[in-house]
Amino acid sequence: MRRRLLPSVLRALGATLLLLGTINGLAAAPTAQAAAPQASTTSKAEVSTAITVDGSKPGLAFDGVGAISGGGGNSRLLVDYPEPERSQLLDYLFKPGYGASLQVLKLEIGGDTNSTDGAEPSIEHTKGAVDCNNGYEWWLAEQAKARNPNIKIYGLAWGAPGWIDNGSGNFWSQDTITYLMAWMGCAAQHHLSVDYLGGWNERGFNATWYENLKSALVAAGHSTTKVVAADSDWSVADAMATDPAFKNAVDIVGVHYPCGYLGSFTSCPSTANAQALGKPLWASENGSEDTNQGAPAVARAINRDYVDGRMTSYINWPVIAALYPNLYFSTDGMSIADQPWSGNYSIGKTTWVTAQTTQFAQPGWHYIDSASGYLGGSNANGSYVTLKSTNNSDYSTVIETMDATAPQTATFSVTGGLSTGAVHVWATNVDSANSADWFVHTQDVTPTNGSYTLTLQPGYVYTVTTTTGQGKGTATSPSAAPLGLPYSDTFEKPATTTSPKYFSDMNGAFQTVPCGGGRAGTCLRQMAATTPIRWTNEPYDAPYTIMGDGSWTNYTVTADTLFEQSSTIELLGRVNQQGRNNNGLNAYHLRVSDTGAWSIVKSDTSWNFTTLASGTTTAALGTGSWHTVSLSMQNTTLTASIDGVTVGSATDASFTNGQAGLGVTGYQTDQFDNFSLTPGTPANYTGPVTSGLTGKCVDDNGDSDVDGTVVQLWDCNGGPSQVWTWANGMLTHDGKCLDVIGQGTGNGTLVDLWDCNGGANQQWTPQANGTLVSAQSGRCLDDPGFTTTNGTQLEIWDCNGGANQQWKLP
Incomplete structure (x- = not known):
C-alpha cells in the first residue's frame, strides 16, 4: 500500500528546511533542486556523520550492478518496438552516461518452459538440432555489447528442453552440461563472451554436477568463464566450506534476495561461512520491485548488500518490464515498455537510483570499507558506500537516506592519495513523482584542506564524485494508443527474431518455419515436442502464446491450422489476467481436435476450466491437411466456426475484453497460418x-x-x-x-x-x-x-x- 501523503509532506519539509538553511548562510538552490544537498559550514541537523575517505584503506573489488533478462519473458516486447523508441530504450538500459548504464546482463538460457511471465525458447528443442538464432536474448546481448563493450554477460537456466536425460526430468545430468556447452558455442557465434555461468535457478545444487561443469568449461576452451553457484540461498556456502572439490569448482557465490523478498530491503546480511570462503559474494538476483514504487528498496539494497553482507554485485530482476500488462510482474524492472505498436514507454525511477551507482563507479574499482557504513551509525538514517577507481585518485560516495525523517550532515575528509579537487554532487529525490527531480546534477563543491560538509535531505540518493561524463537521457516517449483492428499476420514478413511480431509465448516455443502440409511459405509452429524440465508448477502447462491489446472487446480470431499428429489446437480470445507464474488465465478457448471434436471453454486464474459448448464435426479433420478455425466474441455470445461453418455457440459474460492467442493442449508440434483479428460491433x-x-x-x-x-x-x-x-x-x-x-x-x-x-x-x-x-x-x-x-x-x-x-x- 502506498503512503500517499509522505512525498508531499517531505517536499514541504524540504522547502521549509531550505529556507532555514538560507537564513543560516547556505545558498539556495534552484526550485527544481530545492531539496538538494548544500555545502555547509554550520548545521542544526541532529545527525552528523564524519566520513574519512582514505585511498590507502582496504575494501573488496566491486563487480558491478546489473539486471536479468529472463525468468521469463520480461524483455519479450522490446525487440518489437519501432525505431527510434527501441534504440532509446536500449540506450536508457545500457549506454554509459545516459541511463541505468548496466554493467552486467544476466540472460536466461531458454528451456521452452514458463519461467515466470513467459517461456524462453531453447536453442535445441530436440536433441542434436541446435539453432543458435532461436529467441531474442542473443539480440539483446548484442545490443548491450554495442553500447557498452565492457558489459559482463552471465548465463543461467530456469528450465531445460524435455529430451534432457532421456526425458527423466533430471536437470543435474551430463546432458544438461552438454546443452550448456552448446549454448556457449552459440554465444561465440554471436561474438559474445560469457563471463559467468550458473546452474539451475533457485532449485538448489548438486556439487558433483558443478565440478563436472567446471571441467567441461575448461575442456571446451572456456576457462575464463567463472562458475556461479547456486543462484538460490546461502546453504551453498555451507556445503562449499566442507567440500574442497566443490569449493574449487565455484568461483562466485550467488544468492537470491539476501535482503528478503518483496520487502523494503532494509537489511541485507550474508553468513559467516560465506564470508570465510574468500570468494566473491553476489546478490545474483534481487529486486522483483515495481519500477517506481520499488525504487527505495533498490536504493537501499545496492548499498546495504555490501555494508551488511560484503556482496560486491547487485543484479536486479528483471531488466525491463517489456511484457503485457495482464502478466503478474508487469511493472517490475528499470522501465516499462508494454506497447510496441505505439512506441509508448515509461522510464522508471529504478533506472535513476541504479544510475547513482553505475554512472560513478566501474567493475574493478574497490570499496573503501572505512568509508562505508550507516549514517550516524544507524540504518534508520541511511547508508553510504565509497568506491575508489583503479587510478587511486578518483572516488565516488553513494549515499541513500530512504528511512531518514530529518535533514542530517555528512562531513568528508579526503586523504590517502585520492583527489582533493572539486566534487560533483548528483541526486535523485526518490519521494518525488516528478521525473525532473530524478538524477540531477545539483552542485559542485571544492573541498577546503581536503574537507567538505553536505546537508542530506530525507528520501534521497546522492552521489559525491570526482568523476565526470555522467548524463541523463533526453529521449521522450510518444503517447500510448490502442492496437487497432483489423489485424493480421501471415508470418511471411520476417520478424527481428524467430518469434512473430507481438506474440509472447507462455509455455512451449512458437517459431516461424517453412510450412508443412503441402503449403508454401512460412508458418508458425509449436516446436517443443516433449514436456520440458519445468521451473514453475502450474497444474496446466500446455503451450500457448498471446498477443495484442487488452482493450479489445468484440472481435473474431481466425487461423489456419495443421495437425501434424493427433492433437488438439486452440484459439484464445479475451485473454485477461494471468495468475502468478502462469497458474491460471482468465480467457476463452476454442479447442478443436483432429478427430473433429470441438469445445468452447473458459478458464480462470487457477486453471479451472468450464466447458460452455461442445460437439463434433460430421467428419474427422485428420492430420496432414489444413483447416480454418474461428472464435467470434460479440458481447456475451461466443461462436465457433470450422472451415467456414458455424459449429456451435455459447453465452457467457465472464470476460468483456482481452487479447488473442494460439495454443496446443499438449506438447505436439502443430502449425498455424493466416492469423487474423476482425472487429465486431462495438461493445x-x-x-x-x-x-x-x-x-x-x-x-x-x-x-x-x-x-x-x-x-x-x-x-x-x-x-x-x-x-x-x-x-x-x-x-x-x-x-x-x-x-x-x-x-x-x-x-x-x-x-x-x-x-x-x-x-x-x-x-x-x-x-x-x-x-x-x-x-x-x-x-x-x-x-x-x-x-x-x-x-x-x-x-x-x-x-x-x-x-x-x-x-x-x-
Missing part, C-alpha cells in the same frame, strides 16, 4: 462497475446528472446511481461521461461527471489486468490509498495493478 454494456476491493462499486453521488458531480466509491447496492454504460471507450451515467477534472494528467487528479465532449480525458482503455487507463495521461482510475470508505472520490494515479485500480465493467 455496449450497461450495469455496475465493480472494484477489485470486495463489495465496492463506482457510484454517482446522489444519482445526479449535474456537471461536476463527484464520482465515488460506495457499497455495491444495485441502485440507479451505480448503473453505468460502457461504449466506444467511454463510461457514461445518465448521459454524462466519467471525466478527469480539468484535463489533468498528474497523480491525484480527481474524476467527476461531465457533459460528454469526446475529449481524451473522457476516454478510457480497459487493460487485461482489470485497470482502466486514461487515454490522455496513461494513468489508471484509482481508489486513493485502497480506502473502502463510502464517498471516497476516485482519481487517476500511476498504474500499479493493485486491487484499488481494478474495475470490472458491466
Whole structure:
C-alpha cells in the first residue's frame, strides 16, 4: 500500500528546511533542486556523520550492478518496438552516461518452459538440432555489447528442453552440461563472451554436477568463464566450506534476495561461512520491485548488500518490464515498455537510483570499507558506500537516506592519495513523482584542506564524485494508443527474431518455419515436442502464446491450422489476467481436435476450466491437411466456426475484453497460418462497475446528472446511481461521461461527471489486468490509498495493478 501523503509532506519539509538553511548562510538552490544537498559550514541537523575517505584503506573489488533478462519473458516486447523508441530504450538500459548504464546482463538460457511471465525458447528443442538464432536474448546481448563493450554477460537456466536425460526430468545430468556447452558455442557465434555461468535457478545444487561443469568449461576452451553457484540461498556456502572439490569448482557465490523478498530491503546480511570462503559474494538476483514504487528498496539494497553482507554485485530482476500488462510482474524492472505498436514507454525511477551507482563507479574499482557504513551509525538514517577507481585518485560516495525523517550532515575528509579537487554532487529525490527531480546534477563543491560538509535531505540518493561524463537521457516517449483492428499476420514478413511480431509465448516455443502440409511459405509452429524440465508448477502447462491489446472487446480470431499428429489446437480470445507464474488465465478457448471434436471453454486464474459448448464435426479433420478455425466474441455470445461453418455457440459474460492467442493442449508440434483479428460491433454494456476491493462499486453521488458531480466509491447496492454504460471507450451515467477534472494528467487528479465532449480525458482503455487507463495521461482510475470508505472520490494515479485500480465493467 502506498503512503500517499509522505512525498508531499517531505517536499514541504524540504522547502521549509531550505529556507532555514538560507537564513543560516547556505545558498539556495534552484526550485527544481530545492531539496538538494548544500555545502555547509554550520548545521542544526541532529545527525552528523564524519566520513574519512582514505585511498590507502582496504575494501573488496566491486563487480558491478546489473539486471536479468529472463525468468521469463520480461524483455519479450522490446525487440518489437519501432525505431527510434527501441534504440532509446536500449540506450536508457545500457549506454554509459545516459541511463541505468548496466554493467552486467544476466540472460536466461531458454528451456521452452514458463519461467515466470513467459517461456524462453531453447536453442535445441530436440536433441542434436541446435539453432543458435532461436529467441531474442542473443539480440539483446548484442545490443548491450554495442553500447557498452565492457558489459559482463552471465548465463543461467530456469528450465531445460524435455529430451534432457532421456526425458527423466533430471536437470543435474551430463546432458544438461552438454546443452550448456552448446549454448556457449552459440554465444561465440554471436561474438559474445560469457563471463559467468550458473546452474539451475533457485532449485538448489548438486556439487558433483558443478565440478563436472567446471571441467567441461575448461575442456571446451572456456576457462575464463567463472562458475556461479547456486543462484538460490546461502546453504551453498555451507556445503562449499566442507567440500574442497566443490569449493574449487565455484568461483562466485550467488544468492537470491539476501535482503528478503518483496520487502523494503532494509537489511541485507550474508553468513559467516560465506564470508570465510574468500570468494566473491553476489546478490545474483534481487529486486522483483515495481519500477517506481520499488525504487527505495533498490536504493537501499545496492548499498546495504555490501555494508551488511560484503556482496560486491547487485543484479536486479528483471531488466525491463517489456511484457503485457495482464502478466503478474508487469511493472517490475528499470522501465516499462508494454506497447510496441505505439512506441509508448515509461522510464522508471529504478533506472535513476541504479544510475547513482553505475554512472560513478566501474567493475574493478574497490570499496573503501572505512568509508562505508550507516549514517550516524544507524540504518534508520541511511547508508553510504565509497568506491575508489583503479587510478587511486578518483572516488565516488553513494549515499541513500530512504528511512531518514530529518535533514542530517555528512562531513568528508579526503586523504590517502585520492583527489582533493572539486566534487560533483548528483541526486535523485526518490519521494518525488516528478521525473525532473530524478538524477540531477545539483552542485559542485571544492573541498577546503581536503574537507567538505553536505546537508542530506530525507528520501534521497546522492552521489559525491570526482568523476565526470555522467548524463541523463533526453529521449521522450510518444503517447500510448490502442492496437487497432483489423489485424493480421501471415508470418511471411520476417520478424527481428524467430518469434512473430507481438506474440509472447507462455509455455512451449512458437517459431516461424517453412510450412508443412503441402503449403508454401512460412508458418508458425509449436516446436517443443516433449514436456520440458519445468521451473514453475502450474497444474496446466500446455503451450500457448498471446498477443495484442487488452482493450479489445468484440472481435473474431481466425487461423489456419495443421495437425501434424493427433492433437488438439486452440484459439484464445479475451485473454485477461494471468495468475502468478502462469497458474491460471482468465480467457476463452476454442479447442478443436483432429478427430473433429470441438469445445468452447473458459478458464480462470487457477486453471479451472468450464466447458460452455461442445460437439463434433460430421467428419474427422485428420492430420496432414489444413483447416480454418474461428472464435467470434460479440458481447456475451461466443461462436465457433470450422472451415467456414458455424459449429456451435455459447453465452457467457465472464470476460468483456482481452487479447488473442494460439495454443496446443499438449506438447505436439502443430502449425498455424493466416492469423487474423476482425472487429465486431462495438461493445455496449450497461450495469455496475465493480472494484477489485470486495463489495465496492463506482457510484454517482446522489444519482445526479449535474456537471461536476463527484464520482465515488460506495457499497455495491444495485441502485440507479451505480448503473453505468460502457461504449466506444467511454463510461457514461445518465448521459454524462466519467471525466478527469480539468484535463489533468498528474497523480491525484480527481474524476467527476461531465457533459460528454469526446475529449481524451473522457476516454478510457480497459487493460487485461482489470485497470482502466486514461487515454490522455496513461494513468489508471484509482481508489486513493485502497480506502473502502463510502464517498471516497476516485482519481487517476500511476498504474500499479493493485486491487484499488481494478474495475470490472458491466
